[in-house]
Amino acid sequence: MIVVDRICRLAGACFRTGPRAFSSVLLLLLVGVGVWQAVQYARGYFAYHRAVESLERYDFATARQQSRLAGYLEPGNPLVWLLAAQAARREGDLGEARSHLRLYRSLVGSIPEARLEAALQETQSGNLEAYVYDLMAKVDAGHPAAEQILEALAVGSVQIYHFDRGVFWINQLLSRYPVNPVGRLIRAQMDDVLRKRDRATAGCRELLADFPDNRNAKVLLAGLLYREQQFDESAQLYGEMHQKYPDDLRPLLGLTRCREQMGQAEEARSLVQELEEKFSDNSSALLEAARFALADNRQEDAERLLRRAVELSPGDHEIHYQMGLCLERAGKTEEARYHLERFKQVEADVARLDILLKEVVNSSKDPIPRREAGMICLRNGQTSEGLRWLLGALELAPNDKLTHAALADYYTSQGDLNLSAIHRQRAR
Numbered sequence: 001m002i003v004v005d006r007i008c009r010l011a012g013a014c015f016r017t018g019p020r021a022f023s024s025v026l027l028l029l030l031v032g033v034g035v036w037q038a039v040q041y042a043r044g045y046f047a048y049h050r051a052v053e054s055l056e057r058y059d060f061a062t063a064r065q066q067s068r069l070a071g072y073l074e075p076g077n078p079l080v081w082l083l084a085a086q087a088a089r090r091e092g093d094l095g096e097a098r099s100h101l102r103l104y105r106s107l108v109g110s111i112p113e114a115r116l117e118a119a120l121q122e123t124q125s126g127n128l129e130a131y132v133y134d135l136m137a138k139v140d141a142g143h144p145a146a147e148q149i150l151e152a153l154a155v156g157s158v159q160i161y162h163f164d165r166g167v168f169w170i171n172q173l174l175s176r177y178p179v180n181p182v183g184r185l186i187r188a189q190m191d192d193v194l195r196k197r198d199r200a201t202a203g204c205r206e207l208l209a210d211f212p213d214n215r216n217a218k219v220l221l222a223g224l225l226y227r228e229q230q231f232d233e234s235a236q237l238y239g240e241m242h243q244k245y246p247d248d249l250r251p252l253l254g255l256t257r258c259r260e261q262m263g264q265a266e267e268a269r270s271l272v273q274e275l276e277e278k279f280s281d282n283s284s285a286l287l288e289a290a291r292f293a294l295a296d297n298r299q300e301d302a303e304r305l306l307r308r309a310v311e312l313s314p315g316d317h318e319i320h321y322q323m324g325l326c327l328e329r330a331g332k333t334e335e336a337r338y339h340l341e342r343f344k345q346v347e348a349d350v351a352r353l354d355i356l357l358k359e360v361v362n363s364s365k366d367p368i369p370r371r372e373a374g375m376i377c378l379r380n381g382q383t384s385e386g387l388r389w390l391l392g393a394l395e396l397a398p399n400d401k402l403t404h405a406a407l408a409d410y411y412t413s414q415g416d417l418n419l420s421a422i423h424r425q426r427a428r
Contacts, residue, residue, distance in 0.1 A: 315380025
């Protein structure tokens with residue numbers, strides 16, 4: 001009490017006269033600002049170091065969360081943005097990784113660290129040809145980023161369907177870093193694509209035993225279980241992820257489908273409503289909501305949802321099928337016929353893609369099936385997948401005229417006359 005009384009008397013003395021009161025207020029404001037800045041700096045410092053520690057133990061989600069917090073608190077610290085770019089890239093979000101890299105470059109320019117991160121992002125997207133030899137030399141020289149380089153080479157190879165090269169880089173990665181979750185996840189994803197589902201499931205379970213919070217491994221395992229009609233366990237995994245990542249479409253969509261398959265209509269209904277509210281511009285979410293509306297005999301809602309889904313994904317055969325059924329119910333026979341015919345066309349393309357995938361696996365050095373797959377995907381509006389297939393064809397045959405012609409046609413349709421001219425020249 002004595003101390004409090006003295007503080008009160010001192011404060012009273014400070015504010016007794018006008019000038020003294022003004023000086024005291026100014027001093028208190030300065031002290032307050034200084035304390036606030038110190039607290040912000042401390043929060044940014046600790047957030048950055050938590051992000052570093054999380055990345056070292058492969059907890060990419062936490063690393064991304066903490067690096068974003070550090071970036072908000074210390075936007076002028078370039079190390080924060082480089083770390084954020086690395087964390088996003090390693091969890092597979094190249095869009096966010098590129099955004100963080102731009103911020104990093106705006107602060108430091110084109111220094112070697114920025115160029116390396118850009119090379120890793122391009123490589124991971126499938127553009128290996130321009131960077132592979134330089135990156136291999138860095139790995140051989142024992143570069144500190146060797147693990148991330150091998151990750152990018154493995155992911156990029158699989159992105160363009162070079163499964164033989166993907167296997168090589170995965171083996172290189174896991175022989176040096178046996179617990180690396182990126183390599184183990186890619187291996188499970190490849191097993192899934194190649195229809196080795198039991199091995200993919202086992203790989204996911206082993207990975208999650210070591211890294212229980214690996215979101216992408218959980219999504220893959222939940223999807224594998226759903227396809228094996230193990231809906232209870234699939235729903236449990238999707239539910240855990242939806243609770244933790246409410247803005248991620250994949251768990252919400254998967255959980256909705258599980259609830260429908262389990263006959264839990266009321267639970268599914270609330271999830272469908274959430275899908276419509278949160279993901280109104282996603283064709284998969286709209287398709288699921290439309291299916292539910294049709295089951296509920298809400299014809300107008302279903303038609304509205306499916307029309308928007310067709311706009312977003314004109315090459316999705318299931319959307320055309322559901323649209324055809326919906327329009328038939330509404331008595332719009334001619335329009336329904338168009339969508340059912342389109343469904344048959346796209347379904348035939350999907351079947352052909354399955355055959356081409358087998359040809360790619362059996363003839364890994366032949367660019368022809370890759371080129372045809374790319375052209376099918378582009379024809380059906382699957383742009384990113386189509387470009388990955390065509391890029392994979394050029395990796396094998398850089399002078400393949402038909403592949404360059406297909407790319408020239410695509411870039412012309414997009415109004416990119418520079419890239420169109422480059423590929424048109426190489427197609428002659």
